[in-house]
Amino acid sequence: MTHPTIKFLKQPSSQAWVEQAIAHFDTILLDHSHCERKAAGVALNLMFRYPAREKLVRMLTAIAREELEHFEQVNQRLEERGIALGPLAAPPYGAGLSAQIRKQEPERLLDSLLVSGLIEARSHERLGLLGEHCPDAELAKFYRSLMAKASAPLWGILDFGNYLFRSHSCD
Numbered sequence: 001m002t003h004p005t006i007k008f009l010k011q012p013s014s015q016a017w018v019e020q021a022i023a024h025f026d027t028i029l030l031d032h033s034h035c036e037r038k039a040a041g042v043a044l045n046l047m048f049r050y051p052a053r054e055k056l057v058r059m060l061t062a063i064a065r066e067e068l069e070h071f072e073q074v075n076q077r078l079e080e081r082g083i084a085l086g087p088l089a090a091p092p093y094g095a096g097l098s099a100q101i102r103k104q105e106p107e108r109l110l111d112s113l114l115v116s117g118l119i120e121a122r123s124h125e126r127l128g129l130l131g132e133h134c135p136d137a138e139l140a141k142f143y144r145s146l147m148a149k150a151s152a153p154l155w156g157i158l159d160f161g162n163y164l165f166r167s168h169s170c171d
């Protein structure tokens with residue numbers, strides 16, 4: 001299935017974000033490692049929360065596997081550059097979005113998918129920016145390859161959200 005360009009981010013990332021990212025590439029790589037691990041964790045958590053939803057579990061299994069693969073690839077680049085894995089303060093937007101998730105089902109699942117979709121969309125956009133602006137040619141190529149793959153989980157999430165929305169009256 002072909003999908004149109006992702007257009008639902010309200011604002012594009014700023015030029016200042018790109019400049020900061022290029023100036024602090026070690027932090028960006030470390031943050032990226034955390035993001036891949038968290039993405040795999042979110043997929044696993046949803047699998048535990050909804051074990052009987054077969055279509056969802058199949059989609060989440062593929063996402064968790066793919067995100068762990070990305071986690072491994074980013075960690076390899078950290079190791080090559082002598083950057084130690086370590087804690088990093090989480091940016092506030094993930095927690096802010098999660099706080100908006102409604103408590104009752106099926107809205108809780110729908111909102112969880114929407115939040116994951118938004119986070120994936122921003123990540124997709126930023127992988128593209130890093131692929132374009134990163135001064136390290138090998139890393140730039142790596143980001144472009146991740147960007148090409150990153151749209152698959154996003155569309156899977158949105159397709160499932162759409163299916164859920166149509167099969168329940170959650171507005």
Ligand SMILES: [Fe+2]
Nearest residue numbers: 036039067070
């Ligand atoms: Fe990923």
